[in-house]
Amino acid sequence: MSANAHGHTTAAWTGVTVSFIGFMLAGVAMVMPSPVLVVVGLVLAAAGAIVGKLLSAAGFGKKSSASTVALAKESATSGASV
Template sequence: MAAHHDHGHTPAAWTGVIIAFVGFCAGGVFMVAAQPVPFWGSMGVILLAPLVGGIMKMMGLGRKEEPQVRNAPARTAEQPPADQPQGEAAAHA
C-alpha cells in the first residue's frame, strides 16, 4: 500500500479535529445544561470543522498527494512474461 505512514499529521487535519472536538465538548455541556440554542450552535461548530480543514487543504496545508509508482520487478529478455506459459514462450523464440 503506501510506504509513507503519517496518519494525516498536517495543520489542516489538526485544525479540523480541534474545531470538531471543541464543538463536541461544548455541545455536551449545553445538552446536560438543557440549553437547546447553544447546543445547536455547537452542532454548527462541528459542521464547520470539515469545511475549515478542506479549505486549509486547498491552501496547501494538507497532506501532499504522492505520485503512484508501480513497483514491478524488472524482466530480462530471456524471461517470459508471467502471464505467458512456458510452452508458448518457447514457441515464439
C-alpha cells in the first residue's frame, strides 16, 4: 500500500489533524456538558474533510495517476535488475 502513497500527503495529514482536534473538542465538551462546544467541535471535525479536499485541489494531495503509474513501472524495472 505504500506504493500508492495512501495518506502520505500534506492534504491528508492536515485534514485528519483538523478532524481529530474537532472530535477531541466535542468529546471534552460532552463531559463538561457544553452543548455549544459540542456543536463547534463537530463542525470543526466536518471542516477537516473540506480542508483536506481544498488542499488536495491546491496541489498538496496525491499526484495524478499517470505519474504514479510511471513511478511504479520505474521501480518495477529497477527491482528486476537486482
